[in-house]
Amino acid sequence: MRQFRDPRTGRLITQLTDRGNNVHLYFTENAFDLTRPEIIFRSDRAAKQERAPHENPHYNLFRLNYLTGEITQLTDEDQPVGSVTKTPDSELIAYLTAGKVKLLNTRTGKTTVLYEDKGDYNLYSPSISPNRRYVGFARNERVKAVNTNVNYGGFKESFYQIKDGRITLARTDGSSWFDVHCDTHWLGHFQFAPDDPTLAMFCHEGPWNLVTQRIWLLDLAARQVKPIFRQDEQDSVGHEFWTQDGLIFFDNRGPGHDGTITSAKTQAVVQSPSPDNFRPYVGLMDREGRLVRRIEMPFYCNHYHANPSNTLLVGDDADNLVLIDISGEQARLEVLCEHGTSWHTQASHCHPTWSWDGKRILYASDRGGRVNLYLLEL
Numbered sequence: 126m127r128q129f130r131d132p133r134t135g136r137l138i139t140q141l142t143d144r145g146n147n148v149h150l151y152f153t154e155n156a157f158d159l160t161r162p163e164i165i166f167r168s169d170r171a172a173k174q175e176r177a178p179h180e181n182p183h184y185n186l187f188r189l190n191y192l193t194g195e196i197t198q199l200t201d202e203d204q205p206v207g208s209v210t211k212t213p214d215s216e217l218i219a220y221l222t223a224g225k226v227k228l229l230n231t232r233t234g235k236t237t238v239l240y241e242d243k244g245d246y247n248l249y250s251p252s253i254s255p256n257r258r259y260v261g262f263a264r265n266e267r268v269k270a271v272n273t274n275v276n277y278g279g280f281k282e283s284f285y286q287i288k289d290g291r292i293t294l295a296r297t298d299g300s301s302w303f304d305v306h307c308d309t310h311w312l313g314h315f316q317f318a319p320d321d322p323t324l325a326m327f328c329h330e331g332p333w334n335l336v337t338q339r340i341w342l343l344d345l346a347a348r349q350v351k352p353i354f355r356q357d358e359q360d361s362v363g364h365e366f367w368t369q370d371g372l373i374f375f376d377n378r379g380p381g382h383d384g385t386i387t388s389a390k391t392q393a394v395v396q397s398p399s400p401d402n403f404r405p406y407v408g409l410m411d412r413e414g415r416l417v418r419r420i421e422m423p424f425y426c427n428h429y430h431a432n433p434s435n436t437l438l439v440g441d442d443a444d445n446l447v448l449i450d451i452s453g454e455q456a457r458l459e460v461l462c463e464h465g466t467s468w469h470t471q472a473s474h475c476h477p478t479w480s481w482d483g484k485r486i487l488y489a490s491d492r493g494g495r496v497n498l499y500l501l502e503l
Contacts (some may be wrong), residue, residue: 284331465492
């Protein structure tokens with residue numbers, strides 16, 4: 126590890142990793158351990174071949190103590206580890222690899238295969254239920270091969286091609302799996318509610334300006350879905366996640382926004398500017414679909430994540446990590462640091478996330494050519 130001060134703000138930042146590519150959990154998850162000063166992350170540091178972030182690095186799972194710098198390898202998979210989720214205490218880690226959903230018990234070291242695809246579907250967005258009985262995930266039909274790793278290549282094409290998307294639950298004891306919802310759209314961002322194993326959220330994936338209803342709540346007992354935040358024509362909505370207290374956060378950028386950013390710092394799908402009569406905002410919804418708070422944004426970030434009390438957001442704009450105070454009537458923005466990422470791949474997106482106690486922010490950057498992890502303490 127090394128520490129340095131941001132040249133613009135003077136804030137002290139700790140670079141946690143310095144070899145290979147290192148990617149923390151997606152921003153809808155939380156890489157921090159609730160009970161220990163550790164994070165869970167993916168890295169190709171143990172791979173036999175060094176690859177750039179866009180060259181499909183051979184990732185495995187690791188644990189890092191951010192106070193001592195000690196790193197422990199947790200998996201040794203023959204194929205790269207993809208999407209990852211875990212319980213807050215990191216006892217259970219679910220991950221995707223080679224068309225399989227696997228569950229690792231970090232206390233016992235036992236790994237269980239929960240689901241194995243026969244080649245018909247791609248797997249997305251695993252999530253562990255709060256009672257630890259199920260791992261849920263999205264699976265979408267395999268369509269004409271498109272590259273979605275670099276600058277959102279194939280993003281629009283996948284939106285139009287995928288007509289068979291499913292939400293699947295697998296029992297954590299490995300005994301069985303079953304579909305709880307079948308759809309005619311590309312599905313993603315599956316997330317169990319943090320406090321109710323019978324409720325989950327998922328999205329219709331694709332360019333935000335083309336998706337007519339992004340966020341859906343799924344009653345897993347009744348097998349019924351309902352829209353959360355009913356969209357109108359001008360709404361372009363995305364980057365939804367559960368807050369720690371069980372609300373649903375979303376970002377509404379309005380018409381002219383597809384929810385992407387490329388390494389040219391442009392959008393991947395939409396080229397025309399948004400109308401001047403729409404002001405972007407973020408919102409908090411309850412699970413009945415009621416808007417609890419609407420916070421207008423005179424700016425927008427690529428991703429947001431909320432602190433435990435929903436009073437502060439961390440966001441990543443094109444060049445900087447920013448802190449946004451939403452405790453009052455108007456949002457107030459403060460620059461935290463320059464992140465220096467290229468935005469070239471999903472792995473290099475900053476995806477800043479708060480620690481469970483709201484004292485630290487973790488983010489990624491490919492400054493220097495490889496993806497590394499950085500920690501900022503408030």
